Amino acid sequence: MLLKPASLPGLLCFLLLPSFSCSCPSRCLCFRTTVRCMHLMLETIPDIPPQTSILDLRFNHIKEIQPGAFRRLKNLNTLLLNNNQIKHIVRRSFEDLENLKYLFLHNNKISRIHPGTFSQLESLKRLRLDSNALLCDCDLMWLAELLKEYAEQGSSIQTAATCEAPRELHGRSIITLTAQEFNCERPRITSEPHDVDVLLGNTVYFTCRAEGNPKPAIIWLHNNNEIDMKDDNRLNLLQDGTLMIQNTKESDKGVYQCMAKNIAGEVKTQEVVLRYFGTPCN
Structure with a gap:
C-alpha cells in the first residue's frame, strides 16, 4: 500500500516523536521530550507540548514571561531562558513547576523580581541570575534572604545573582549584602489610634499611619485576629x-x-478599645 505525500509528515512525527503529541512549536527542534527553540528571534513563549522535560529558549528576543506561562509543563526539568531581553519577573511566572531542577535566566535585562517567585520550585538545584540589571534595593532583599537560607540549610542548590545597581553595589553577589546595604x-x-x-x-x-522603606502595608487586628x-x-x-x-x-x-509591616520588619500600635454607650435616637 502506497502512502500519499500528505500523510508523510504525520508518519514522520509518529516515528521521530513517539512520546510527544506531535505539537512541536513552529521552527523548533523536538526530540523525545526535549524542545529546542534557539536563535529564532522569538518575542513570546510559544505553546509547548505538556510532556516536555527540557525546554531551550536561549538566544531569542523574549521580553516578558506571562503568569502561568509554563503551568502545563508538570514534567519540566530544565528551563533555559538565558540570553533574551527579559526585564521583569512577575508573580506566578514559574508556578506549578515542582519538578524543575535547572533554571537559567542569566544574560537578560532583569531588574525586578516579584517576591516569592521561586518559592514553589521544590526540586530546584541550580539558579542563575547573574549578568542581569538587578537593582539591589529593599524590594530585592527577599531574594538575598532566600539564597542565604539555601546556604545555611546546607542545600545543594547552586545560585548566582549579582547587583547591577546602585553603583556602590555593582558586581556584588546578592547573598553577601546586609539589610543596611x-x-x-x-x-x-x-x-496612633x-x-x-x-x-x-x-x-x-x-x-494609623506609618513610614518605612519599602512603604509598609497596614494590617488591622480585632481581638488579636x-x-x-x-x-x-x-x-x-x-x-x-x-x-x-x-x-457599627x-x-x-x-x-x-494596627500593624505596619514590610520586608525589613513589623511594628504594632498600642491597643485601643471600641465601646458602645447606647443606640442612636430615631
Whole structure:
C-alpha cells in the first residue's frame, strides 16, 4: 500500500516523536521530550507540548514571561531562558513547576523580581541570575534572604545573582549584602489610634499611619485576629491606613490594633478599645 505525500509528515512525527503529541512549536527542534527553540528571534513563549522535560529558549528576543506561562509543563526539568531581553519577573511566572531542577535566566535585562517567585520550585538545584540589571534595593532583599537560607540549610542548590545597581553595589553577589546595604527601613508608626465610644449604627474611624522603606502595608487586628476586609463590606481600609467601620454593631466591640509591616520588619500600635454607650435616637 502506497502512502500519499500528505500523510508523510504525520508518519514522520509518529516515528521521530513517539512520546510527544506531535505539537512541536513552529521552527523548533523536538526530540523525545526535549524542545529546542534557539536563535529564532522569538518575542513570546510559544505553546509547548505538556510532556516536555527540557525546554531551550536561549538566544531569542523574549521580553516578558506571562503568569502561568509554563503551568502545563508538570514534567519540566530544565528551563533555559538565558540570553533574551527579559526585564521583569512577575508573580506566578514559574508556578506549578515542582519538578524543575535547572533554571537559567542569566544574560537578560532583569531588574525586578516579584517576591516569592521561586518559592514553589521544590526540586530546584541550580539558579542563575547573574549578568542581569538587578537593582539591589529593599524590594530585592527577599531574594538575598532566600539564597542565604539555601546556604545555611546546607542545600545543594547552586545560585548566582549579582547587583547591577546602585553603583556602590555593582558586581556584588546578592547573598553577601546586609539589610543596611539594601537600604531597608523598618516601619515606624507616625500616628496612633485612640479609644472610641460610639452609638450603635454609627461610623467609626481608627487612625494609623506609618513610614518605612519599602512603604509598609497596614494590617488591622480585632481581638488579636487579623481583619479580612473582604468578609464584611462595612469595613474599609482607607488609603492612609485608617480603618473605617460603618453601621457599627455589637460584634464590633473589643480591642483593635494596627500593624505596619514590610520586608525589613513589623511594628504594632498600642491597643485601643471600641465601646458602645447606647443606640442612636430615631
